[in-house]
Amino acid sequence: MQQNDKNKKSIQDKLSTIKYNCDNTSHLIPDKKKCAKCKEKTCTFICPADVYSIDESSGEIIVQYENCLECGACRIACPKQAIDWKYPKQGSGVIYKHS
Ligand code: SF4
Ligand code: SF4
Incomplete structure (x- = not known):
């Protein structure tokens, strides 16, 4: 294995370096x-x-907003522009840190 491969981190490793200060209401509301x-x-x-994710019994979309990285991809990619997307209120949401 080359040195570069050893230093590569999986997405799970990278996500584990992120901290969250969760809001008590969702900042992502699909229609x-x-x-x-x-x-x-x-x-x-x-x-x-x-x-x-999709609720298997109801077929509705489940939103685990607590894990949101605030990248904005879902808002752009949604074909129906159905997501009421806001940043979490000040002081809440994702906290990036370098490791
Ligand atoms: S903003 Fe990014 S991380 Fe947050 S829900 Fe949308 S796609 Fe996922
Ligand atoms: S892609 Fe948009 S319209 Fe389709 S289920 Fe997701 S949020 Fe709803």
């Missing part, structure tokens, strides 16, 4: 009516932090 008609469900695979 349920639009989501119900969405075939693509792009949010469930575009998010690097697996924030979105």
